[in-house]
Amino acid sequence: MLARHVEERLVILFRQSKVIGGLYRSLGQEGESVATAYALERTDAILPLIRNMGALMTMGVRPLEIFRQYMAKGTGNSRGRDLNIHIVHLPPAGANEPVIVGPISMLGDSISVAAGIAMGARMRAALPASRRAPGEDKKPPLVAMAWIGDGATSTGAFHEGMNFAAVQRIPLVVIAEDNKYAYSTPIARQMAIARIDERAAAYGIPHEMVDGNDMLAVYDVTKRMVVRARAGEGAALVGVDTMRMQGHAQHDDMRYVPKAVVDEWQQKDPLLRFRRVLVERRAATDKELDDVDRMTKAYAAGEADLAVNEPMPDPATVTRGVYAGDDFAVPRVELVKSPFAEDGSSA
Amino acid sequence: MLARHVEERLVILFRQSKVIGGLYRSLGQEGESVATAYALERTDAILPLIRNMGALMTMGVRPLEIFRQYMAKGTGNSRGRDLNIHIVHLPPAGANEPVIVGPISMLGDSISVAAGIAMGARMRAALPASRRAPGEDKKPPLVAMAWIGDGATSTGAFHEGMNFAAVQRIPLVVIAEDNKYAYSTPIARQMAIARIDERAAAYGIPHEMVDGNDMLAVYDVTKRMVVRARAGEGAALVGVDTMRMQGHAQHDDMRYVPKAVVDEWQQKDPLLRFRRVLVERRAATDKELDDVDRMTKAYAAGEADLAVNEPMPDPATVTRGVYAGDDFAVPRVELVKSPFAEDGSSA
């Protein structure tokens, strides 16, 4: 059973993700990005893909940062050099902040990078005290979470990263998202298994399938995997069953998806379902939820307005910061009070 | 039950492989190379790795070819350009000959090439009659067989090739050899699964584990997979449990392998076991087998002697044949009467 305040937090995050995500293509599957990340600690590592903006905000990234990126502003973390949610946050070793490595477009690559982050954190923990940063000792063992699409599980990079994490018993939890399509390619042309979590059978790690549009179920399963990873029991994979409810990107009208499929999944919208659950359980009233909706919409709009007025990058800086030494200042990712801030832990 | 003449053939091939293989590092696991390839038809495709010389000879490659390669002779299929069993035989479409693509060193790459060969053959079969070569219509559907080491299953190339073959239902049978080590790396550092055949669970294809030093069992399992692949039921993987009884290569003294393990596997030597079975079943007498042994030893020695006296490649040819147009003559791989010649089929 989840505490009420957890559910409330979830819904706020979820709405935020909905509002921004609606513009940017995670429609229909925002729920799982939020619910999976919510199973982490504030100081864990996330490696989201393009549709996992919700995970970023769950870890406390201020929406402004995402608007800056989308608008290629010079104030953004990549200073207009990289796209959308491609942000990276590597806090000082002792800080009470998450490690964030945004997507790189080469699908699959992030899995072994995620494994390396968790492995590196484990190695740091074994350093002599003199080598560690103040505060570092107080942090719980780091768990890395990476998201991967059905299509991306076909890459060699996915395989090598997963296998490495499994052999090295690395605290990595991978969220494999079966959203039925990779661009226009249906999952049946991507893999000959019926359940995406069976990808993990080759690695000898625990794996489970969950209804990706049932946020509480997603949270439960993920939490279990996170807890065991943190306890030193190694990597795991959670398969989420969901649906990409828009085209791959704005230009894609999704005509390759049968109408009946879209209609069917419309019924399963994670937002509506979660709302129903909250109301049923009396965790929130319809009115409260409408308020949250309005509030987050206004918040997002405000953030977008702020970003709009920020300056574009200066062309004179184009070759700066390719190598160390010429360190061209990189703005730190702004973090806001996150769900973790209040209660220390998310559970 | 196998007919006696099949068993006799097997033992000759196996001895050949033993003799030559003894020099070149497949000691202890030659049995499976022979028994797996023996499940194919004469016109099928093989993609052996370095330790699968037995498969080459099973398909009828004259041992002389292998000596030529090892000695970097100008008369060999690669004309001294490539190493050991790196030979390629692409017979004319209608010929009653096998397709052979020797190893390339980048482990894993051969899997998708094997998939492409079988897919290409299937596509050829769909060409209008006018496009097909004389005799091509009479050939059975081609099955490709590729061997892969435990270590090599960790490569991204393996994953992509296997998954592609599975999705496309390609008639590819992969022999995954658990010989306990990849160079010095024990299998436990290569994968977190106990049975190598579970690598295939991620692809939704049939997979089975077999005692790799029991040649008849290997043949049976492989044959089943070959038959279903040929019938259009798609790819499969056979895991063979065996042991590399020498170092990775001549310079490797294998000191990382516990003595007890070596001793244990010594008892399971596939040659001795097969010999026992043959004698027990009265398929051959000890005397006959000793004769075969002597005969093959002499044959191999004769082949080696022939190769020794052949010329080295002419340095003036070094840049020839990089591109088409400048086609520098490539000697066709010599095939000898193979087990398939006699009875048409191997079963």
Add this chain to the structure above:
Amino acid sequence: MAVITYLEAIRQALFEEMAADDRVFVMGEDVGAYGGAFKVTEGLIDRFGEARVIDTPISEIAIVGSAIGASYMGMRPVCEIQFIDFIACCFDMLTNFAATSRYRNGAGVPIVVRGPSGGGVGGGPFHSLNPEAFFLNTPGLKMVEPSTAYDAKGLLKAAIRDDDPVLYFEHKFLYRRIKDDVPEEDYVVPLGTAKVRRAGKDLSIVTFGAMVHTALDAATQLEAAGVDTEVLDLRSLAPLDRESLLASVAKTSRVLVLHEATRTGGIGGELAAIVAEEAFEYLDAPVVRVASEDSPAPYAPPLEAAFLPSVDKVVAAAKRLVDY
């Protein structure tokens, strides 16, 4: 003759080659039902069916590897890499397997690997690549990059009919921006042949792909300044048409090499080296290179504009060169 886009020219080449030769087939991510991320393969599946227009998993290694295998069996695969940047994922299969196969065992690999290359469309660091220099040091590969619709069609046909692995880089900036006359009847542009796009006597700009248009615009401006510029479009990057290159240098004695890939380690080095080695006596001035800045490709329009070679940069460099 018909005026068609660069993109349509590529599509027509695929269509016609598939119609003419049953052995030709297309594979890649989303090339079938969707018709490709840029719609280059649109309509192919309707005409040729799923068996010859294959939607693959996201597996660049398997795409190229299986194409090699199929080509061994006499087929003629054309692989699409959704954005050419992802060719890095199958670099091994191309350089180690495909490129060496004929040399090692006489086993030719008649495959084409094609994909949208280049920048100028806000693609950012992972969707703007000009990869030619990655492959130039690997004997056994061929490489082309067309700058016109005519060449796009003719080079692709030549590539498909070629018996060696050909990397075909199509510049995505040109897809719908460039249109020209293309004959109705079958033709090829032979691999390994450059073309003088504009004859001139004061200076040679040696380039290819989208930069041909930049060079031509620069030449127009330079004309106003009294400089008569020759623009040589290489079209083939491997093999290079050394004769045409050297002939142009012999004529103008001044060479500006222009490419869109970043400067250091780019193909401009090879071109400058050929000139410095084989046409030294003709040279009246240094061999100048204009290329993208030495950084990853940035996303924001003002940064990308500063990053890429521009008409202004070319004109300025050309002026320095003629004033030398």
Add this chain to the structure above:
Amino acid sequence: MAVITYLEAIRQALFEEMAADDRVFVMGEDVGAYGGAFKVTEGLIDRFGEARVIDTPISEIAIVGSAIGASYMGMRPVCEIQFIDFIACCFDMLTNFAATSRYRNGAGVPIVVRGPSGGGVGGGPFHSLNPEAFFLNTPGLKMVEPSTAYDAKGLLKAAIRDDDPVLYFEHKFLYRRIKDDVPEEDYVVPLGTAKVRRAGKDLSIVTFGAMVHTALDAATQLEAAGVDTEVLDLRSLAPLDRESLLASVAKTSRVLVLHEATRTGGIGGELAAIVAEEAFEYLDAPVVRVASEDSPAPYAPPLEAAFLPSVDKVVAAAKRLVDY
């Protein structure tokens, strides 16, 4: 000072850096119990344990990818690629991820990727690679290749301490063939600094790695013929030491670029281009390149000998150059 082999120098650098800095660790195939295919990491596991000397699966992508991740967390990974040829398998991870990370988000990637490179030992097409040109067009990477034991140690230490991804190519022909004096005390050879191995006034041979020794042998022969040859050992390939290169050209006015990778598309193009662009006024003759023939690396000794640059080829080219 102690006279040690090139291989031992590499081993010492690893050992000392691991001893001095707990954040340094080694990973790769068979680097632990076996001590590496060439025994470069021999003994490390005994001293530093399994946690810092990691035997990995055969997974070049994961080796480099996880190193990147660990480096994000403040560690200093040194990856071994068993033969450098297999670096093609993680080309994407290096060029797209590691090289761009600092530029994109200020996230530096202090990793070293090292491995046995080069030919001359009968390695055949898949074990003889000189891969520098593959990476030269990717800003964000650094590359070095030592020619002496002294440099092998000093460059590796500098690479490990560097905050950017460094590719460290060690020439396997030199492993046990080259021995020289190495100080007992800690030192580094800074990245980006070339070294004149032999001063001369008639001709500059610009080279690196095993070819430095070929160049020195050629210089000795040329001396007998009255030609005073300068040999410049680049040591760093990215960044290049342009000043030293241009200074040598200014001095001798004749340049022979020598490398072991195949000729077309090799780093020689970049070097010749820099000279042709920035030292044109000093040049008295064409910039000549001597390199391996344009084919895959063959296996048979007579073929490999014909394929590789040799002292004879260098001497002949140098004579043509001074006679120009």
